[in-house]
Amino acid sequence: xxxxxxxxxxxxxxxxxxxxxxxxxxxxxxxxxxxxxxxxxxxxxxxxxxxxxxxxxxxxxxxxxxxxxxxxxxxxxxxxxxxxxxxxxxxxxxxxxxxxxxxxxxxxxxxxxxxxxxxxxxxxxxxxxxxxxxxxxxxxxxxxxxxxxxxxxxxxxxxxxxxxxxxxxxxxxxxxxxxxxxxxxxxxxxxxxxxxxxxxxxxxxxxxxxxxxxxxxxxxxxxxxxxxxxxxxxxxxxxxxxxxxxxxxxxxxxxxxxxxx
Numbered sequence: 001x002x003x004x005x006x007x008x009x010x011x012x013x014x015x016x017x018x019x020x021x022x023x024x025x026x027x028x029x030x031x032x033x034x035x036x037x038x039x040x041x042x043x044x045x046x047x048x049x050x051x052x053x054x055x056x057x058x059x060x061x062x063x064x065x066x067x068x069x070x071x072x073x074x075x076x077x078x079x080x081x082x083x084x085x086x087x088x089x090x091x092x093x094x095x096x097x098x099x100x101x102x103x104x105x106x107x108x109x110x111x112x113x114x115x116x117x118x119x120x121x122x123x124x125x126x127x128x129x130x131x132x133x134x135x136x137x138x139x140x141x142x143x144x145x146x147x148x149x150x151x152x153x154x155x156x157x158x159x160x161x162x163x164x165x166x167x168x169x170x171x172x173x174x175x176x177x178x179x180x181x182x183x184x185x186x187x188x189x190x191x192x193x194x195x196x197x198x199x200x201x202x203x204x205x206x207x208x209x210x211x212x213x214x215x216x217x218x219x220x221x222x223x224x225x226x227x228x229x230x231x232x233x234x235x236x237x238x239x240x241x242x243x244x245x246x247x248x249x250x251x252x253x254x255x256x257x258x259x260x261x
Contacts, residue, residue, distance in 0.1 A: 017039045061104075112134060
């Protein structure tokens with residue numbers, strides 16, 4: 001499959017998706033959002049893919065919305081704007097329910113929608129020179145479809161602070177507030193992300209997929225209902241081949257042979 005705004009590679013259970021418009025700082029335009037959604041769906045539906053690594057080409061991860069596209073949208077009707085905004089909405093809806101681990105390799109600036117993408121990753125590694133921010137407020141806008149991802153990762157207070165001020169933060173502060181899993185020396189971030197991705201690719205596909213499904217499903221549930229739901233999923237694990245295989249492999253001091261069932 002050919003893409004215009006990104007590249008897609010696959011190796012040993014890991015799909016690498018690279019936002020690839022470095023001359024424009026990898027904007028999250030409507031076209032880019034549509035292609036990224038398609039690429040993520042491709043990885044999700046591929047039985048040979050266990051983990052996704054998401055990164056950007058060049059000096060930036062993603063500068064967020066395309067300013068040129070903003071200008072073109074000013075004269076459009078409200079219904080047209082709503083329909084076009086569906087591309088980004090669909091992307092972040094997909095990430096909110098995604099059932100394979102997404103590992104972010106934030107190689108540079110991640111602003112606006114790019115910051116939202118970083119927040120939507122399950123694990124996020126950032127170059128020490130990376131910067132983050134919800135800078136929409138400086139344009140007379142407010143971050144919208146990325147709010148749930150930011151709120152889930154940062155909580156209400158920090159999300160509102162960044163959204164209202166448009167303040168840019170460095171990788172060290174992003175790690176302190178939970179937006180970044182680990183800060184990595186410049187030039188090593190993609191290798192570090194792949195190191196973790198390879199480790200995850202060696203885990204039970206069932207444990208990863210069912211675990212993420214259970215996590216996503218119970219995020220907004222009251223505690224009592226969530227515990228009841230998670231206990232039901234626990235039964236599924238105990239009836240699976242992979243848990244039996246994992247226990248036997250541990251006792252026999254060998255590597256497990258997962259089947260994902």
